[in-house]
Amino acid sequence: xxxxxxxxxxxxxxxxxxxxxxxxxxxxxxxxxxxxxxxxxxxxxxxxxxxxxxxxxxxxxxxxxxxxxxxxxxxxxxxxxxxxxxxxxxxxxxxxxxxxxxxxxxxxxxxxxxxxxxxxxxxxxxxxxxxxxxxxxxxxxxxxxxxxxxxxxxxxxxxxxxxxxxxxxxxxxxxxxxxxxxxxxxxxxxxxxxxxxxxxxxxxxxxxxxxxxxxxxxxxxxxxxxxxxxxxxxxxxxxxxxxxxxxxxxxxxxxxxxxxxxxxxxxxxxxxxxxxxxxxxxxxxxxxxxxxxxxxxxxxxxxxxxxxxxxxxxxxxxxxxxxxxxxxxxxxxxxxxxxxxxxxxxxxxxxxxxxxxxxxxxxxxxxxxxxxxxxxxxxxxxxxxxxxxxxxxxxxxxxxxxxxxxxxxxxxxxxxxx
RNA sequence: GGUGGGGUGGCCGAGUGGCUAAUGGCAGCAGACUGUAAAUCUGCCGGGCUCUGCCCUACGUAGGUUCGAAUCCUACCCCCACCA
Numbered sequence: 001x002x003x004x005x006x007x008x009x010x011x012x013x014x015x016x017x018x019x020x021x022x023x024x025x026x027x028x029x030x031x032x033x034x035x036x037x038x039x040x041x042x043x044x045x046x047x048x049x050x051x052x053x054x055x056x057x058x059x060x061x062x063x064x065x066x067x068x069x070x071x072x073x074x075x076x077x078x079x080x081x082x083x084x085x086x087x088x089x090x091x092x093x094x095x096x097x098x099x100x101x102x103x104x105x106x107x108x109x110x111x112x113x114x115x116x117x118x119x120x121x122x123x124x125x126x127x128x129x130x131x132x133x134x135x136x137x138x139x140x141x142x143x144x145x146x147x148x149x150x151x152x153x154x155x156x157x158x159x160x161x162x163x164x165x166x167x168x169x170x171x172x173x174x175x176x177x178x179x180x181x182x183x184x185x186x187x188x189x190x191x192x193x194x195x196x197x198x199x200x201x202x203x204x205x206x207x208x209x210x211x212x213x214x215x216x217x218x219x220x221x222x223x224x225x226x227x228x229x230x231x232x233x234x235x236x237x238x239x240x241x242x243x244x245x246x247x248x249x250x251x252x253x254x255x256x257x258x259x260x261x262x263x264x265x266x267x268x269x270x271x272x273x274x275x276x277x278x279x280x281x282x283x284x285x286x287x288x289x290x291x292x293x294x295x296x297x298x299x300x301x302x303x304x305x306x307x308x309x310x311x312x313x314x315x316x317x318x319x320x321x322x323x324x325x326x327x328x329x330x331x332x333x334x335x336x337x338x339x340x341x342x343x344x345x346x347x348x349x350x351x352x353x354x355x356x357x358x359x360x361x362x363x364x365x366x367x368x369x370x371x372x373x374x375x376x377x378x379x380x381x382x383x384x385x386x387x388x389x390x391x392x393x394x395x396x397x398x399x400x401x402x403x404x405x406x407x408x409x410x411x412x413x414x415x416x417x418x
Numbered sequence: 419g420g421u422g423g424g425g426u427g428g429c430c431g432a433g434u435g436g437c438u439a440a441u442g443g444c445a446g447c448a449g450a451c452u453g454u455a456a457a458u459c460u461g462c463c464g465g466g467c468u469c470u471g472c473c474c475u476a477c478g479u480a481g482g483u484u485c486g487a488a489u490c491c492u493a494c495c496c497c498c499a500c501c502a
Contacts, residue, residue, distance in 0.1 A: 250454075257455060287452090287453040288453080289454085292454095365465090366464090367463085370463080374447090374462065375448080376448040
């Protein structure tokens with residue numbers, strides 16, 4: 001079997017690795033960890049890269065450790081940030097950590113021989129005593145060393161608090177802790193984590209005299225230069241309550257041609273040969289977007305399950321196949337954003353603008369009116385141009401549905417209540 | 419603590435008494451073209467309304483001068499640089 005390093009590297013997932021990492025990984029399975037910040041109650045597609053890496057680690061016989069940053073979340077990682085982060089409330093951090101825990105459970109196997117482990121660094125960080133920390137950990141680092149780190153250097157102009165400056169030492173402490181208690185010898189992370197990871201390796205070398213390793217994954221950007229993981233509605237989340245399977249599927253389906261192959265390697269477990277032949281077919285007729293379809297189906301099935309993926313595909317076909325007006329609205333409603341309108345509101349002819357705001361298709365009534373004036377909205381697949389348009393019982397289709405659309409791609413189903 | 423510079427809309431950045439909801443760029447949304455792509459072009463881009471117009475909120479915070487302030491004055495808060 002190929003080593004984890006070989007697999008990650010042939011998939012383009014290795015941005016950088018510490019010297020000796022490849023050799024150590026070739027020598028046999030390893031325990032490795034990735035840290036996740038509990039800044040929200042769901043992961044988004046950007047975090048899927050390290051999640052995939054952990055899953056590969058497990059597939060090659062290694063023991064994945066998921067480290068939730070319930071302790072470090074109190075501080076805030078300055079890496080890649082231009083300004084100080086607001087401090088989060090403890091209850092919020094804990095609630096988020098629990099939500100992430102549940103979500104990650106879908107990507108890793110938590111039983112069996114090399115079961116994944118999930119830990120929260122709140123367990124050892126929150127009760128850490130300052131004097132102990134300075135004596136046992138702080139002593140091993142010079143300020144000079146810390147100032148060399150990119151995360152610190154880039155903030156010298158605008159300023160960085162001592163709190164954020166110290167962050168790398170805390171993360172180093174985490175790695176040391178996991179080395180001691182879990183025999184963890186590897187840390188994976190985004191390439192912005194390089195400085196923090198090497199600090200941890202340094203600490204373990206000094207305190208334990210042992211060589212451990214770090215592999216950093218590429219930070220994702222799209223060919224168009226845009227931030228990866230954003231769509232019309234903002235961030236693309238893994239939680240179906242935040243980004244439902246239909247939107248999730250659409251996000252991947254809209255992938256730039258130039259990104260398809262890379263994303264197939266990053267976000268699916270498909271063998272490379274299969275990916276290559278899919279890309280060849282794609283190149284023959286890009287307009288059919290076979291690559292995107294494969295990518296979207298695979299990732300949606302991975303994150304939301306096969307049946308949700310099928311439903312998303314069916315809904316997409318109905319909507320973009322040109323016959324959405326005849327489609328089964330109940331089925332569409334099951335896979336796209338819903339909002340409700342009361343029967344009484346329809347009888348009173350509720351303004352369309354109000355409903356668009358409620359459905360999340362407009363940020364305000366003024367925004368909705370401007371959008372309508374610009375012919376950006378449609379009701380049941382017919383474009384609305386009258387800013388004073390109201391919805392009534394006549395607009396209801398198939399008993400209880402009204403299909404709202406913003407632009408070409410953003411849909412919401414309005415369900416009549418009562 | 420001292421000296422100097424600075425705090426403008428999601429971000430960058432103009433504006434230094436009325437014509438400013440505030441030039442320009444980025445990001446975002448929509449339209450045209452297309453492949454639900456890319457690139458390009460066009461429109462929109464604080465909020466509300468009884469919408470060719472009207473009202474509210476906004477240029478660090480709080481007061482003040484003025485018919486009128488993002489622009490002038492006072493106090494305070496915060497940031498940056500240098501010095502102590």
